[in-house]
Amino acid sequence: MKLHFETDYMAGTHQEILERLVETNFEETVGYGCDEYTEKAVELIKKAVGKDNARVYFLVGGTQTNSTVIDGLLSRYEGVLSAESGHINVHESGAIEACGHKVLTLPQYEGKVKAEDVEKYISNFYADDTYLHMVAPGMLYISFPTEYGAVYSKKELQEISSVCKKWNIPLYIDGARLGYGLASEGNDVSLKDIADLCDVFYIGGTKLGALFGEAVVVCNDNLLKNFFPLIKQHGALLAKGRLLALQFETLFSNNLYERVSRHAVDMAMKIKQAFISKGYLPIVNSNTNQQFFRLPNDLIDSLSKEVGFELWGARGEKESEVRFVTSWATKEEDVDLLIKKLNILILK
Numbered sequence: 001m002k003l004h005f006e007t008d009y010m011a012g013t014h015q016e017i018l019e020r021l022v023e024t025n026f027e028e029t030v031g032y033g034c035d036e037y038t039e040k041a042v043e044l045i046k047k048a049v050g051k052d053n054a055r056v057y058f059l060v061g062g063t064q065t066n067s068t069v070i071d072g073l074l075s076r077y078e079g080v081l082s083a084e085s086g087h088i089n090v091h092e093s094g095a096i097e098a099c100g101h102k103v104l105t106l107p108q109y110e111g112k113v114k115a116e117d118v119e120k121y122i123s124n125f126y127a128d129d130t131y132l133h134m135v136a137p138g139m140l141y142i143s144f145p146t147e148y149g150a151v152y153s154k155k156e157l158q159e160i161s162s163v164c165k166k167w168n169i170p171l172y173i174d175g176a177r178l179g180y181g182l183a184s185e186g187n188d189v190s191l192k193d194i195a196d197l198c199d200v201f202y203i204g205g206t207k208l209g210a211l212f213g214e215a216v217v218v219c220n221d222n223l224l225k226n227f228f229p230l231i232k233q234h235g236a237l238l239a240k241g242r243l244l245a246l247q248f249e250t251l252f253s254n255n256l257y258e259r260v261s262r263h264a265v266d267m268a269m270k271i272k273q274a275f276i277s278k279g280y281l282p283i284v285n286s287n288t289n290q291q292f293f294r295l296p297n298d299l300i301d302s303l304s305k306e307v308g309f310e311l312w313g314a315r316g317e318k319e320s321e322v323r324f325v326t327s328w329a330t331k332e333e334d335v336d337l338l339i340k341k342l343n344i345l346i347l348k
Helices: 014-021 036-049 064-075 113-127 154-166 178-182 190-195 227-233 242-251 257-278 299-301 332-347
Strands: 055-059 078-083 103-106 138-144 171-174 201-202 214-218 292-295 320-323
Touching: 036 055, 036 201, 036 214, 055 227, 064 138, 064 171, 064 201, 064 214, 064 227, 064 242, 078 113, 078 332, 103 113, 113 138, 113 154, 113 227, 138 154, 154 171, 154 190, 178 190, 178 201, 178 257, 178 320, 190 292, 201 299, 257 292, 257 320, 257 332, 292 299, 299 320
Parallel strands: 078 103, 078 138, 138 171, 171 201
Antiparallel strands: 055 214, 201 214, 292 320
């Protein structure tokens, strides 16, 4: 049987979530999130982020969440600032552009942006006498962790947040893998810090043990006041809304969100150390559930016969960059078997 480390949404759902869905399967509740389970899940998330006045919405998927939030935050003449490697710029099939907004790219550093680059872009934009003929930078999009598994420090987020406040643009954080970032070694950012430093963010469920779903948290009460109809316009509203809420209620009960995040990171660190011990240094120093290496093509070809992982970019002549991803569902015995296969192939 092939081992799978391609991505973190291959398995179905965590057993505790599945049990809750089965327990409540034949209950009949009001739709579209107007049920008691949604109310409870919202309260649990508000408590976890430390904001009683936050508004919480449950959407069905990550791309829909990004396109819906960004469309809601921007005026028609505005675009969204993002790292060149940002998910909305690279891997969302032009979803943002399809809504009529341009992605305005910034230099990336392991997927992160720097406050000084944000400041430079915006100040240069308004220093141009013809700026009224150009797409205005209306907000900033970042990911925590980034598409390369890197995590912003609290200081970096504070600096970025300050620039956004100076120019009066919203800061939006894509939290598809938020739990894995928060659980990473060396991280000094808490969920409450995230809520304090940005205007809107989302807590990923799809990659963190839920069957599907993301929770948008609006921290700035002046934004997204009429968000519900926009969610429906974007096809991100689930009629059986309690199915989303039940999953987040479970994730935010008994520390499940933290437990599944920590497990995935532990498994990723075990893989990281195994490759390092064989002389293959990570191309990005990620302490989250995504690990990137540059491997000889012959090793890639041999290992891929029994192990699933991804080429990260175009295949090179002799070496190629690859990505291994762990998740809440990764079994330690599978990680041990991966390491065993790696050892055998290197000894040949």
